[in-house]
Every structure is written in C-alpha cells, then in structure tokens.
Amino acid sequence: MPKDSGIGASSKRREDVRFLTGAGNYTDDINIRGQAYVHFLRSDVAHGKINGIDTNAAEAMPGVVRIFTGKDFEGIGGLPCGWQVTDRHGEVMQEPPHPVLAQGKVRHVGDPIAAVVADTAEQARDAVEAIEVDLEELPAVINMKEALKEGATKVHDDLTSNLCYDWGFVEENKGAVEEAIQNAAHVTTLELVNNRLVANPMEPRVAVGDFERGTGNSTLYTTSQNPHVIRLLMGAFVLGIPEHKLRVVAPDVGGGFGTKIFHYAEEAFCTFAAKAINRPVKWTSSRSEAFISDAHGRDHVTKIELALDADNNFTAVRTETHANMGAYLSTFAPSVPTWLHGVLMAGNYKTPNIYVNVKAVFTNTVPVDAYRGAGRPEATYQLERVIDKAARELGVDPIALRRQNFITEFPYDTPVAVTYDTGDYGATMDKLEEMADIAGFAERRRQSEAKGKLRGLGINCYIEACGIAPSNLVGQLGARAGLYESATVRVNATGGLVVMTGSHSHGQGHETAFPQVIAEMIGIDESMIEIVHGDTANTPMGMGTYGSRSLAVGGSAMVRAAEKVINKAKKIAAHLMEASDADIELKDGAFSVAGTDKSVAWGDVCLAAYVPHNYPLEDLEPGLEETAFYDPSNFTYPSGAYACEVEVDPDTGKVTIERMMAADDFGNVVNPMIVSGQVHGGLAQGIGQALLENCVYDENGQLLSASYMDYAMPRASDLPNFEVDHSCATPCTHNPLGVKGCGEAGAIGSPPSVVNAVIDALNSGGKDVPHIDMPMSPARVWAAMNRASATGHGTAEGRSLGGASG
Amino acid sequence: MTSVKMTVNGKSVSGEVEGRTLLVSFLREQAGLTGTHVGCDTSQCGACLVHVNGDAVKSCTMLALEAEGADVATIEGQANADGSLNVIQQAFQDHHGLQCGFCTPGMVMSAAALLKENPKPSESEIRNYLQGNICRCTGYHNIVKAVLAASGQDVGAIAAE
Known part of the structure; x- marks a missing residue:
C-alpha cells in the first residue's frame, strides 16, 4: 500500500496552492x-x-x-x-x-x-x-579551434592566449592509456559536439x-x-x-x-x-536580454576513443575535449568540463585505463557555466555514443556489450579518482528491458515500416556524481568554497516546528518533501512543519541548490538537526516521566518509557522546553532549537538505464519520439510523485537538446538564436508521455536518508538514447550513418541520410579537432 | 497618458497609461495582479495568458488601451467562491502539473479556454492546444494528465507517476 504521509508518500505539494492562484511571490512581484x-x-x-x-x-x-x-x-x-x-x-x-x-x-x-x-x-x-x-x-573569435591557433585574436589582451587551461586527468595514466589503445583488438573513435544550450528557466x-x-x-x-x-x-x-x-x-x-x-x-x-x-x-530582464546575459551551458567538442580487447572488454578510454568558457569565467565555469566531467568518464563500466584532456577556451561569446547536469551529460553522451558505435562496428548487441562491462562490485574505485559507494546497473537494465518491451520492438518496427517510416531503438546507461560535495575534496580540486549544507530546526512551544534550510527551492518542492522527513522522524502531521528558505536573514549559512544536492546534503543537515532536537526532547521527557534518557522511545508523536505504559506527548515536551517549570534546568538549557551543518563524506552516485524509440520520416528527416523510458536508481525516495516530475522535466530538456535546442553564433559573434522565435524550446506537442521507474533502489551508504538526488538524471541520461535510436532507425533503412550531431533537426537527419553536403553529412560545422572522424 | 477602464475578475479597474503600455503591464503594475507573468518578449511563452471577453489572449500582445471596457479574467479570479481551487487548479495540484509555478497561471488559463471550447479533448488535442504555453519544468507529461483529469476523463492510460 502506498503511504499517505511521511517518507515514501506522494504528498501533494503545499506550495502549489499559491502558484495556482496567482499568489506566488517572485522577485519581479516585489x-x-x-x-x-x-x-x-x-x-x-x-x-x-x-x-x-x-x-x-x-x-x-x-x-x-x-x-x-x-x-x-x-x-x-x-x-x-x-x-x-x-x-x-x-x-x-x-x-x-x-x-x-x-x-x-x-x-x-x-x-x-x-x-x-x-x-x-x-x-x-x-x-x-x-x-x-x-x-x-x-575581429571576434568564436570558433574554439580558431581561438587556439597561433596568432588568433585574443579575447583578453592581458592573457598569453585564449587557452584558459589545458587539463589532463589523470595525467599519470596517460602512458598506460596510450599503450592499451595500441594493444587493443578494436578501437572505436567518434567525434561529437555537445551543443551549446540556454537554460531558459521561464522566469527571467x-x-x-x-x-x-x-x-x-x-x-x-x-x-x-x-x-x-x-x-x-x-x-x-x-x-x-x-x-x-x-x-x-x-x-x-x-x-x-x-x-x-x-x-x-x-x-x-x-x-x-x-x-x-x-x-x-x-x-x-527581458527574454531577449536573458539570451545574451544568462550563462549558457554545454558547448563541448570532443574526440573519444574506446579500446576493446578480443573478448569485447573495455580496456581504455581516451578523450580530447575543447570546452567553451565564453568571454569571461562565470562563477563555477572551470569546474564543469573538469571535475564534473572528467571524473565521470568511467561511467558504469570497469574500464581500467582512462585519460581525459580538456582545453578550456575563451571566445567572444556569453560565458558558459553549469546547466542541468553540468559536465555529466557531456561525459555520458560521449561514452554512451561511442559504446553504441562500437557495438555496431563489432556486430554485437549494445545491451549485452554494456552488461558485459558493468561494474558489479561496490565500493568501486574508478581510475578517475572517485569511489562509487553503491549501485546495481544490472537491475536498472533489467527493469528497463521490461519497461521497453524489447521483444515487441520488431513488430513495432514492422508497423512503422508499413507506414513508410523508419523505427529505431536506442538505449544507454548513465551514472552521475551528485550531492555536491565533500568540502575537503573539492577544496583540493580547486573549489574556493565549502559545499556543506545547513539547517536549523526550531520547535515552537505548542509543538509545531520550522525548518530553516540553506537549500533553496525553485520548483523542486522542498516545502512539501522536507516536512515529510521530519513528520516521519517525530510522528507528527506534516502540516505541523514549515520550511523557510531563500533569505540570508533567517536561514543558516548554506550553499543552496544545484547538483541534485538538496535532499542528499540539505536533507541530511535537517535530519542531523532534528536528531539533536529529538535527543534533547528525550531528556526532557525522561525528566517529566522520572525515567532514564536511555529508556525513552519516540513513536507516533509521543515519548514513552520502554517496557512501561508511561507516555508523554510531543506537544507536552515542547511546552515544557519553553515553560520550564518542571525542567532539569541544572543540566539542560530551556528551548528546543538546534542547528546542524552537514558535510558529506562522498558524492552520491545515482545511475540508471534509459531507452528511446523514434520514428524517422525518410522523406523529410523529421524525428518523432514514440516512447521514452527511464529506469533510475535514486536510492531511497521521499516523495515518488515529485521524483517522477523531476525525471520528466529532465527528459524534456534532454530530448530538447537532442532534437530541438541549439544556441548558435555566426562568425561575427552575433547570437542567431536569441529569442523563442529562433531557439526551439520543447513544446507539449514535441514530447511523448514518459515511462519512468525508480523502484531499483540501492540506498546511498553514507548519508542518513540513503538518498542520491534526482534533479539532473533525466537531462543526463536521455540525449544518448535519442541519438542512438535515430542512428538505429537510419541503419534499419539501409543508411550507414555512424553519427549525427545534436540537435538532430530534419535538415541534419535528411542530409546525413542523403550524404548531402549542406550540413556536412549531418555533422555540426567546425567540430573536428583534427583527428579521424566517425 | 490616457485613461483606461476595464473589468478585471468582476471588479472595475481604471488607470492612466501610455499608448505603449501592454495589457500585461497594466494588470501587473496598476491592477496589482502579479499572478500574470512575463516570460518572453516575442509572444511565444504564454505565461501572460488571460481571458479577454472570454477569449484566450496573451496579454503581452495587446495594448492596455485596446482592453478599454473589456471583461478580463486572470488567474487571481479562478478559484471557487469559497476560495478553494477550481476543478482545473485542483487537477494541476493532484497530478503534479507544476513545479516552479511561473508558467502555471498562463497554463491554467489556457487549459480553461481549451476546455470551454472542447470539453473532452484527446491527449493529442491537449498537446496541440498547449503549444503556445512553454513549461521548462514538467516536460508537460503531468500537465496533459491534469487537463485530461479536469475534463473528467480517465488518466489511467498515462503512467501513474
């Protein structure tokens, strides 16, 4: 039976009432x-x-x-x-x-x-x-390859060149990776573009x-x-x-x-x-102003090589990436192509040798920084595209190839410096295969073909590092901030309580989900709990919400603060019932003495804390308010398997998403309704990237896609219904809720499956197209199918890093 | 400056506006009804959608002076007389059809116009009708479900979550 309150319940969102009645208080309303x-x-x-x-x-x-x-x-x-x-x-x-x-x-x-x-x-x-x-x-410099040439116009006269940094990770592994690639039975190479996007929250x-x-x-x-x-x-x-x-x-x-x-x-x-x-x-800001002043996202050009042995085991991955920084360094820009990207290049696979090179480049464009997923979508896209290409080249089943190389034992130390605490990639793939009805695909393809359409099935896996982050680790990696989170739990004399969190909700539903956790811990009604956020005057110093961190880090801080409150309340209850602290139990909003019928209600203990007439004042301060700062000991690692089925119109190149499925492992889930909603939104942005959205500059640096007339935001008619599942749960091992974070998964996991599906569709129609760059507009797909030159055989212009291309 | 007077959510509202003042600016700044939002400047996003004399109108496409004497309905006037959510609003909450809430007023007003025109729309009719309202949070899945539910139709065909 689904629960109707507390952890695991799909509680309806309390914030909706004000948003649905025009009573929200957005900044422009002030x-x-x-x-x-x-x-x-x-x-x-x-x-x-x-x-x-x-x-x-x-x-x-x-x-x-x-x-x-x-x-x-x-x-x-x-x-x-x-x-x-x-x-x-x-x-x-x-x-x-x-x-x-x-x-x-x-x-x-x-x-x-x-x-x-x-x-x-x-x-x-x-x-x-x-x-x-x-x-x-x-003269302006727009193209990254041009920007790095000797004698190129410099964006900043005082710098030695347009190269922000040339990062190698892990530099000591470089030789071993080269050797593994030389000795490989097969090497698959792919060059691709992770297209520049504009985040476009609807509120400017x-x-x-x-x-x-x-x-x-x-x-x-x-x-x-x-x-x-x-x-x-x-x-x-x-x-x-x-x-x-x-x-x-x-x-x-x-x-x-x-x-x-x-x-x-x-x-x-x-x-x-x-x-x-x-x-x-x-x-x-007007929307037009937003396009030329909000930090953009993505904009990577990458060459990736995947080496396999004769048994199709992955032996090495090597990548070379150009990452666009734009004209200035936005707040967290340098971290995105490095520590949020390079450390994810192991993906879900036990590849022993990995080397990532990233050249960050200044250009005369708007600064580029984190956008939903930030570095992890770029990592996932490269890896899951090159694996699909390898499967096609080797004539093996893309699911079997992935399964064969899955990491299966945890904790797992990757060759790119992180330790996955837990996961079960086979379980999410099993679930996905069930959801996707792969056995029925041949018949669905036949039906599409009967209508003159090509049908393709694409799948991929993903892993991400969320819950950002252990402060001491990110400090070593160059962060100039700590990345803990905070919460103050203030209990009122009449038993209700307020949680003041350093997290921030801008759609994620903290005001509903956070009380579910507290309600579960104390055994009181969710309506007795209020969440305060978004104001430095009444919340403890906190680092805010991004990187799918609110519940994993902010929620953990709240749990720690609530535990302190409960421990103190138990001491008060012990005094009131003349019992030992150790014998006090809290259940369903009442404190009881183990093994007796003595009990005192939550509200009575709260009142005693603030009206301390019968109170152990010599041992305990009055009041019931505690603050906790929580600094995680590791990232969390949500993972999953996604599938997409497309139809392609061979006459026009138009791609239609027929089915989109996501099997995610988010660890424990507090509010399944909200989690599904987060995945839906991420899927829409991932499909948007794959099919529609593109931030385009001309050679003079004029932004061509500078309004909703030119930047193709996904509309209701562009998207299918989504099938999502998060029943495969391996709880995070190092935070008190066992949660991993769900905000970015959809945007990270979906682009490769869409592209893989389109490539599959074209190949089923006898079109040997190895790759099409995103967004896969009808013009690009048609050109790729017909070997037309206008759009470079379906590839983005100027993407080549100079190496072999797929 | 020119005087303008209209009925908004059943109440008479008047003010002085420039010729270039948009209806949305009048509603937000002079009528104090900040539930109607501005999400773009090319009449694409639909966050400012209101009803003018019963028709769905993006209030950034209309000058305030053009609404002289008109009967305007905004999100603030949509709840039931007792203050409870109306059928469409309730369906949006029940089916998690909103996240950040910024596009929501326009989305609800658009859905209301659709259901007036077509009381039992199909899923694809809903998706086509809502093309003029952009949501960046929900991926539309739960919005479509909410509109289906508000029209009294079975949402079972759309996945439970």
Whole structure:
C-alpha cells in the first residue's frame, strides 16, 4: 500500500496552492516604495574597443536619475570565479577580470557598457537609446579551434592566449592509456559536439537592490538558487560589504536549472546603485536580454576513443575535449568540463585505463557555466555514443556489450579518482528491458515500416556524481568554497516546528518533501512543519541548490538537526516521566518509557522546553532549537538505464519520439510523485537538446538564436508521455536518508538514447550513418541520410579537432 | 497618458497609461495582479495568458488601451467562491502539473479556454492546444494528465507517476 504521509508518500505539494492562484511571490512581484528602474546598454558587437561614451543627451531625458558607466566601477572588484583549475603542467588557469560594467573593451554581444537609472522602466529604456558609444569593432573569435591557433585574436589582451587551461586527468595514466589503445583488438573513435544550450528557466532574472540609510544595511532581492553564495561573493569580492550588513533574499524563483547559481553583474549593479542614489533600484530582464546575459551551458567538442580487447572488454578510454568558457569565467565555469566531467568518464563500466584532456577556451561569446547536469551529460553522451558505435562496428548487441562491462562490485574505485559507494546497473537494465518491451520492438518496427517510416531503438546507461560535495575534496580540486549544507530546526512551544534550510527551492518542492522527513522522524502531521528558505536573514549559512544536492546534503543537515532536537526532547521527557534518557522511545508523536505504559506527548515536551517549570534546568538549557551543518563524506552516485524509440520520416528527416523510458536508481525516495516530475522535466530538456535546442553564433559573434522565435524550446506537442521507474533502489551508504538526488538524471541520461535510436532507425533503412550531431533537426537527419553536403553529412560545422572522424 | 477602464475578475479597474503600455503591464503594475507573468518578449511563452471577453489572449500582445471596457479574467479570479481551487487548479495540484509555478497561471488559463471550447479533448488535442504555453519544468507529461483529469476523463492510460 502506498503511504499517505511521511517518507515514501506522494504528498501533494503545499506550495502549489499559491502558484495556482496567482499568489506566488517572485522577485519581479516585489516593488519597494520609491524604487527606480535600471536598463542596461549592452554591446551589439562581439568584440570592440570603447573609445568614448557620450551620455549628455541621455542625461537630459525625462525621468533619468543617473547614468553609470565602467568609470563608476573602477574601484570596485570584478565578478569572482569560484573555482581554480590547475592544468596538466601544474600551472593555474588563466583568469581574466570580469568587470560589472565594461572597462575599455566589450567582449561579447550583451556585455553591459552603461546603465541608466530612471523613475520608470520605460524612461530608462528610452534614455539608453540616447547614449552614444564610440565603439571600435575588433575581429571576434568564436570558433574554439580558431581561438587556439597561433596568432588568433585574443579575447583578453592581458592573457598569453585564449587557452584558459589545458587539463589532463589523470595525467599519470596517460602512458598506460596510450599503450592499451595500441594493444587493443578494436578501437572505436567518434567525434561529437555537445551543443551549446540556454537554460531558459521561464522566469527571467530580476534584481532589486535596496539600501537603508538609517542602518547602512543593503538588501538584494534576486532570482537565485543560492542566496548565501551571492551574499558572500558579492559582499566580499565585488562591493566590499561585510556579510552582516548585507541581506540577500531569493523568494519564489521560477526555475533555475543551474543558470541562477551564478553571481551576475546586474545583482552587484542594483545593490551598488541603490546606495549610490539612495533609492531602491530594480532590474527585470527581458527574454531577449536573458539570451545574451544568462550563462549558457554545454558547448563541448570532443574526440573519444574506446579500446576493446578480443573478448569485447573495455580496456581504455581516451578523450580530447575543447570546452567553451565564453568571454569571461562565470562563477563555477572551470569546474564543469573538469571535475564534473572528467571524473565521470568511467561511467558504469570497469574500464581500467582512462585519460581525459580538456582545453578550456575563451571566445567572444556569453560565458558558459553549469546547466542541468553540468559536465555529466557531456561525459555520458560521449561514452554512451561511442559504446553504441562500437557495438555496431563489432556486430554485437549494445545491451549485452554494456552488461558485459558493468561494474558489479561496490565500493568501486574508478581510475578517475572517485569511489562509487553503491549501485546495481544490472537491475536498472533489467527493469528497463521490461519497461521497453524489447521483444515487441520488431513488430513495432514492422508497423512503422508499413507506414513508410523508419523505427529505431536506442538505449544507454548513465551514472552521475551528485550531492555536491565533500568540502575537503573539492577544496583540493580547486573549489574556493565549502559545499556543506545547513539547517536549523526550531520547535515552537505548542509543538509545531520550522525548518530553516540553506537549500533553496525553485520548483523542486522542498516545502512539501522536507516536512515529510521530519513528520516521519517525530510522528507528527506534516502540516505541523514549515520550511523557510531563500533569505540570508533567517536561514543558516548554506550553499543552496544545484547538483541534485538538496535532499542528499540539505536533507541530511535537517535530519542531523532534528536528531539533536529529538535527543534533547528525550531528556526532557525522561525528566517529566522520572525515567532514564536511555529508556525513552519516540513513536507516533509521543515519548514513552520502554517496557512501561508511561507516555508523554510531543506537544507536552515542547511546552515544557519553553515553560520550564518542571525542567532539569541544572543540566539542560530551556528551548528546543538546534542547528546542524552537514558535510558529506562522498558524492552520491545515482545511475540508471534509459531507452528511446523514434520514428524517422525518410522523406523529410523529421524525428518523432514514440516512447521514452527511464529506469533510475535514486536510492531511497521521499516523495515518488515529485521524483517522477523531476525525471520528466529532465527528459524534456534532454530530448530538447537532442532534437530541438541549439544556441548558435555566426562568425561575427552575433547570437542567431536569441529569442523563442529562433531557439526551439520543447513544446507539449514535441514530447511523448514518459515511462519512468525508480523502484531499483540501492540506498546511498553514507548519508542518513540513503538518498542520491534526482534533479539532473533525466537531462543526463536521455540525449544518448535519442541519438542512438535515430542512428538505429537510419541503419534499419539501409543508411550507414555512424553519427549525427545534436540537435538532430530534419535538415541534419535528411542530409546525413542523403550524404548531402549542406550540413556536412549531418555533422555540426567546425567540430573536428583534427583527428579521424566517425 | 490616457485613461483606461476595464473589468478585471468582476471588479472595475481604471488607470492612466501610455499608448505603449501592454495589457500585461497594466494588470501587473496598476491592477496589482502579479499572478500574470512575463516570460518572453516575442509572444511565444504564454505565461501572460488571460481571458479577454472570454477569449484566450496573451496579454503581452495587446495594448492596455485596446482592453478599454473589456471583461478580463486572470488567474487571481479562478478559484471557487469559497476560495478553494477550481476543478482545473485542483487537477494541476493532484497530478503534479507544476513545479516552479511561473508558467502555471498562463497554463491554467489556457487549459480553461481549451476546455470551454472542447470539453473532452484527446491527449493529442491537449498537446496541440498547449503549444503556445512553454513549461521548462514538467516536460508537460503531468500537465496533459491534469487537463485530461479536469475534463473528467480517465488518466489511467498515462503512467501513474
């Protein structure tokens, strides 16, 4: 029987009521008395020298309060990067400054040059149009391969080249990998593009800065996944405001998907300007502005080689990747192609030799940083595509080839530095085979063919590292922050309680799922528990929500704090019942003395804590409130197996997803309804990447896909119903809930199965197409089928790293 | 500035607007109804969808002045008289048809317009009708299920979770 409350119940989401009635409180819904509005003048060229800015005419425009340029920020810090990568030669990465407003040069379309603050948003926008900038356009460098050539235009004059770092992992394994590849019975090589994407949460970014003259305190309301991180970065590194004089509030946030992790110039600007003009300052991004100012995602070009022995055992994997950083280093950009990507290259397989080389490259494009999955989708895509290609070349069953190479014993130390604590890849594959009805595929293919369509089946596995992360480990790897999480559990005198969490919900349903855990622990109704998040003023220092970490790390902190509360409450209960602490049991909201019929209700103990008339005051402080910080001892490793069935129209190249199936191992599940929803959303974004979405620059650095007219967001009619399962559960061994995280899995696991399915369909129709780059638009698929040249045989232009291509 | 007056959720609302003021800006900034959201600037996303004289309208495609005298319905007026969720809203909660909630007001208003036009839509009719409303969180699976449920149809054919 499904449970109706507590851990494992599909409790309905309490936050839905406000969202469904228009009562949500998003940042753009916040208006502070007297607020002014800012509009940014952004560069319309990819690279240029600012010879002068004439603001005279604009200053005379109606409603203009003040115009800011780079000069106003000369004494102010730049936007900091939160991760320093050390390259394969022991050198630290090249790290250019990232000013709030451009200083002398612009480096991508959208780079902010000036900002007009005016009484209304319309007046600010009008005045921006009256600013005259003497902008000398310079040659732009867009293509990563071109950017690395000797003599290429440099994005940053002060750097030695456009190479941010040249990372090798694990450098000591390089020789052994080369040897294994030389001695292999078979080597499969594939070059591919992980297409650049834009996260596109439906709520554009917003910032409202406020300065209180009486106290000297600043407040920033912002669309962030991690308000404490923004407070630390902006306060300490950009504006020099001590944290105790700065409050950051991220109220209801309309989706994030990674792109709202980072500290952005507009946040610092609004906080700075509010003090400078002594008025609140509000910025609301338009969608067009979001396309040229939100950090983008992915954008890797990779060559991967998979070596196999004569028995089809994997013996080595070697990759070479170019990763686009864009024009500046966004907050966590350097970590994405390295520690979130290289360490996942073992996948689900016991490949003994692995070497990953990543060259991170500056280009005159918007900065690239984490987007749902961040590095792990790129790793999974390469590996699961090359395995499929190997199976096809060797004429073996792609499922059998995977199964033969699965890691089956845990804990497992990979050759790329991580230890998988638990998993059962055979179990999720068994489940997937059952869900996918592989036996019935031949008949479904026959039916499609009878309609003149080609049908393909693609499968893949994935593993990810989530629950980011053990602080001491990431510190060694270059993180400039700790990655613990925090929670305060405050019990009220009448028995209800509030959990103040450093995690942040922007759609994940913390307000519902977190109380389920506490309700289970204490045995009280979920409605007695309230979750507070998103405000540095009333939550303990926490690192926020990304990397599928809320429940695994934030939930664990909450459990630890609740355990402290329960331990103290047991002491109070022991006093009230004149028993020993050790004999007290808590069940169904009541404390009892083991082996007796003595009992005292949860509420009575809470009341005693705050009205301590009959209370062991000499041994115990009054009150019932505890805080815990939880720093995980390892990552968590969700894993699974996915399948996709497509139909391809051979006349047009159009791909239709007929079925999409996901068998995931997330460990224990608190709210199955929410978990399924997370997988659905991830699948949609993965299918979007595979078939529809592409962020495209022209050779001059103009963003061609800069609105929803050109960037193909998945719509309801593009997607099928999904079949998802998370019954295969190997609980995480090192956190108290045994949970692994589920937010990114769908986006990580789905692109390879879609591509594998399309390749399978084309091959079934006699088209020997080894690979098509994403997004597999009808034009690309048709060109690949027909060996047409317009789109390079279905490959993305300029992807070649110079090696052999598939 | 020009005066404009309309009925919103049964109440008379008036204000002074510029010629270029969009209906969505009027609703959010002057009527104080912030449930209607702005998710794009090309009339693609549907987060701002409201009903004007009974028709589904993206309120970013209409000037406030064009709504002079109109009867406008927004998400704030959709709940039952006793404040409980209406059938569509309840179905969205029951079937987890929303996550971050930002597209939700437009999605609910769009679903209401669909069901008025077509009380028993098929799954593919729902998917086609909702093309003008973009959701980035749910993958639409549970939205489609919620609309089917709201129309009183069996959702058993769509997977349980």
